[in-house]
Amino acid sequence: MAKRPSKHLRPARPILDNFAAAQTKADGRWMVANMPAGKANKNYLCPNCQQTISVGMAHLVVWPVDPSIGSASAVSERRHWHTACWKLRR
Numbered sequence: 001m002a003k004r005p006s007k008h009l010r011p012a013r014p015i016l017d018n019f020a021a022a023q024t025k026a027d028g029r030w031m032v033a034n035m036p037a038g039k040a041n042k043n044y045l046c047p048n049c050q051q052t053i054s055v056g057m058a059h060l061v062v063w064p065v066d067p068s069i070g071s072a073s074a075v076s077e078r079r080h081w082h083t084a085c086w087k088l089r090r
């Protein structure tokens, strides 16, 4: 009988398939997560182009790794971006 590896040795599985990853931009470090089309159930305003991100449009959710001084939490600083707009950002 094969010995099963301890669960502590197995690689951690991301909890969500839209698991966030950190990206560094000119103005700091940002967590970026994918919002799949099937979960985009609200309209959002893209901070880059000021155009609506429509319901059902896959896009990105971005929030600062280090929340601004005075903000309750990084989550309150979440912004929704068009995927293309975020890619153009430096």
Ligand SMILES: [Zn+2]
Residues within 6 Å of the ligand: 046, 047, 048, 049, 050, 051, 081, 082, 085
């Ligand atoms: Zn945009």
